[in-house]
Amino acid sequence: MTMKETMAPYGVLPQPDQHTQPFWDAAKEHRLVIQRCQRCRHYHHPPVFLCTNCNDPKATLAFEGVSGRGTVYAHYVHHFKNIGGFEDKAPYPVVAVELEEQRGLLMVTNILHCPYDQLRVGMPVEVVFEKASDEITIPQFRPRK
Amino acid sequence: MTTRETGWRRDRLGLRVWPHRGKVAIVGWGMSPVDRRWDGVSMDKTLGAYGILAIQRCLEDAGVKAEDVDGLLVCPETGAGATGGSSADWGPTRPYFAPPYDSEWGLSRLNAKWLTQNTPGLKNVKYAPEQVPAIGEEMGMAAEAVATGRCKVALLIYGMNNFEGRYRQGGQNEDDHARGDRQWSAPWSTADWLQLSGAVYVQQYCQKYGGTWEELLGPIVVNQHRNGLLKQPSDYEGWGYYAKNGPSGLTYEEYVNARPVIWPSRIWDCDRPCHSVGAFLFTTAERARDMRQKPVYVMNHNEGSARAQRSSQQVLEDAEEGRAWVAKMVYEGSGWRPQDVDIFNPYDGYSMFLPLSLEAFQWHGVKKGEAKDLVKGDISVKGPHPFSSGGGNLGNGRTRTAMYIDSIQQLRGTAGPRQVRVKAETAICAYAPGVAASYICLANSPS
Ligand SMILES: [Zn+2]
Numbered sequence: 054m055t056m057k058e059t060m061a062p063y064g065v066l067p068q069p070d071q072h073t074q075p076f077w078d079a080a081k082e083h084r085l086v087i088q089r090c091q092r093c094r095h096y097h098h099p100p101v102f103l104c105t106n107c108n109d110p111k112a113t114l115a116f117e118g119v120s121g122r123g124t125v126y127a128h129y130v131h132h133f134k135n136i137g138g139f140e141d142k143a144p145y146p147v148v149a150v151e152l153e154e155q156r157g158l159l160m161v162t163n164i165l166h167c168p169y170d171q172l173r174v175g176m177p178v179e180v181v182f183e184k185a186s187d188e189i190t191i192p193q194f195r196p197r198k
Numbered sequence: 199m200t201t202r203e204t205g206w207r208r209d210r211l212g213l214r215v216w217p218h219r220g221k222v223a224i225v226g227w228g229m230s231p232v233d234r235r236w237d238g239v240s241m242d243k244t245l246g247a248y249g250i251l252a253i254q255r256c257l258e259d260a261g262v263k264a265e266d267v268d269g270l271l272v273c274p275e276t277g278a279g280a281t282g283g284s285s286a287d288w289g290p291t292r293p294y295f296a297p298p299y300d301s302e303w304g305l306s307r308l309n310a311k312w313l314t315q316n317t318p319g320l321k322n323v324k325y326a327p328e329q330v331p332a333i334g335e336e337m338g339m340a341a342e343a344v345a346t347g348r349c350k351v352a353l354l355i356y357g358m359n360n361f362e363g364r365y366r367q368g369g370q371n372e373d374d375h376a377r378g379d380r381q382w383s384a385p386w387s388t389a390d391w392l393q394l395s396g397a398v399y400v401q402q403y404c405q406k407y408g409g410t411w412e413e414l415l416g417p418i419v420v421n422q423h424r425n426g427l428l429k430q431p432s433d434y435e436g437w438g439y440y441a442k443n444g445p446s447g448l449t450y451e452e453y454v455n456a457r458p459v460i461w462p463s464r465i466w467d468c469d470r471p472c473h474s475v476g477a478f479l480f481t482t483a484e485r486a487r488d489m490r491q492k493p494v495y496v497m498n499h500n501e502g503s504a505r506a507q508r509s510s511q512q513v514l515e516d517a518e519e520g521r522a523w524v525a526k527m528v529y530e531g532s533g534w535r536p537q538d539v540d541i542f543n544p545y546d547g548y549s550m551f552l553p554l555s556l557e558a559f560q561w562h563g564v565k566k567g568e569a570k571d572l573v574k575g576d577i578s579v580k581g582p583h584p585f586s587s588g589g590g591n592l593g594n595g596r597t598r599t600a601m602y603i604d605s606i607q608q609l610r611g612t613a614g615p616r617q618v619r620v621k622a623e624t625a626i627c628a629y630a631p632g633v634a635a636s637y638i639c640l641a642n643s644p645s
Pocket of ligand 1 (some may be wrong): 093095106
């Protein structure tokens with residue numbers, strides 16, 4: 054039975070930009086925030102430049118805190134050593150988590166503390182945070198107790 | 199010419215039946231051998247040499263002289279890259295050779311200039327656009343070029359190159375910082391979007407409609423391999439990797455126990471990168487009448503892509519809706535209904551695409567959630583539901599030509615051991631990753 058307790062050290066770090074800085078700033082404080090349309094209240098992840106739900110070019114988009122709870126929407130175990138910075142980590146698990154705030158609101162991360170053969174669609178999970186550098190903290194998920 | 203011609207694209211609903219339906223025909227095809235990659239030594243096996251060979255075989259098939267060709271469409275992107283379909287823009291650092299191999303053109307890449315300079319007799323080409331899309335849309339572009347009189351006899355060339363070394367090395371994959379959209383995937387080292395989305399759809403599919411990954415995809419992958427091996431000696435080296443190099447078959451058990459890649463996807467769920475060139479000859483229906491082969495008429499073509507999601511990630515319902523939109527457009531443009539389609543060769547870079555395309559087009563009456571039932575039965579070419587009779591890219595390697603070659607052969611009645619036992623008068627085929635709409639409709643009669 055294999056599982057990951059950590060994905061550190063991180064070989065590839067995100068480069069936040071003006072548009073995405075709030076997400077990474079919050080992660081550093083162990084808070085999960087997701088971009089939300091202030092007009093139609095639809096969440097977006099990854100963040101967008103124009104709300105694809107109401108398509109209103111005047112609608113503002115802002116990051117808002119979410120519960121960090123969700124369920125596994127899909128999962129896989131990455132055996133292929135084709136991605137730079139992760140060659141030594143394979144096999145490692147990846148999940149698409151559907152956040153409880155909205156149907157189809159998916160976030161793709163790894164899953165920690167979960168034996169690979171226990172990965173199931175619908176499994177309840179919660180966010181955890183891993184420090185990757187002084188600047189960057191990476192959100193991850195683990196099974197919810 | 200540097201401007202991108204886009205006026206020819208049929209990429210939305212409401213365009214009605216293609217006005218040139220049945221007025222253009224495919225009259226020849228040719229295929230080079232399919233190798234794993236160029237060996238770096240054999241100058242008769244470069245992508246350029248294979249391009250010339252494919253052209254000669256295509257013209258021989260059609261009974262047309264190189265001098266008669268006045269249109270040449272060559273897709274310059276020959277490598278699958280970080281985005282799945284476009285060139286990754288990297289390559290080995292190496293010394294070049296004497297002309298015509300004094301650059302990457304002719305070795306690992308192809309364009310109209312190199313081919314016109316190096317293919318004997320190809321001296322009357324007047325229409326040779328520089329911006330040519332991948333084969334799915336290239337087919338429509340060639341058909342439209344003939345239909346609208348830009349040229350009378352058009353050669354379509356599509357090559358695939360496969361460099362040695364780590365798959366998808368270079369470029370963004372070498373970067374230790376994830377910028378732009380990659381900041382939402384690279385830190386967790388997720389698979390490329392197409393593969394990830396395929397895994398997402400299939401797991402949700404099984405959750406929603408029942409069955410397992412293996413039950414849904416196993417029979418499809420086995421069928422693709424079986425069809426890819428059903429070749430006749432007169433077909434150029436079997437125009438596929440496996441027909442030439444083996445393995446000589448794949449069982450369900452072998453599929454289930456195969457090497458995990460992005461588990462639960464196995465190595466056989468992914469197409470194998472290869473080194474090959476395919477060529478197709480298009481002309482007017484009028485000229486086609488007196489040519490060597492029974493013409494295969496173009497009844498419609500489509501391009502573009504569905505706008506498939508309301509949120510920023512695509513889920514099963516988005517993928518289903520997106521493909522349904524594509525199918526609606528293809529049926530509108532051809533004037534066909536699902537029951538009018540005999541041969542169906544959708545795109546299979548990953549096996550995960552196939553069940554959803556099957557259901558969206560409702561081929562043989564298969565509706566949402568029913569692909570899993572069809573594949574439990576007989577989907578071989580000998581049976582009543584010969585799904586993906588060409589074997590696609592999973593059964594032939596990543597040539598991206600198998601869907602087209604098989605459709606042409608089935609409509610001509612020359613598929614040999616792969617010839618379906620049911621009627622073969624119409625075909626729909628595609629190189630259409632994700633929710634792309636790049637489909638072409640073919641028929642053995644113009645009406
Ligand atoms: Zn909105």
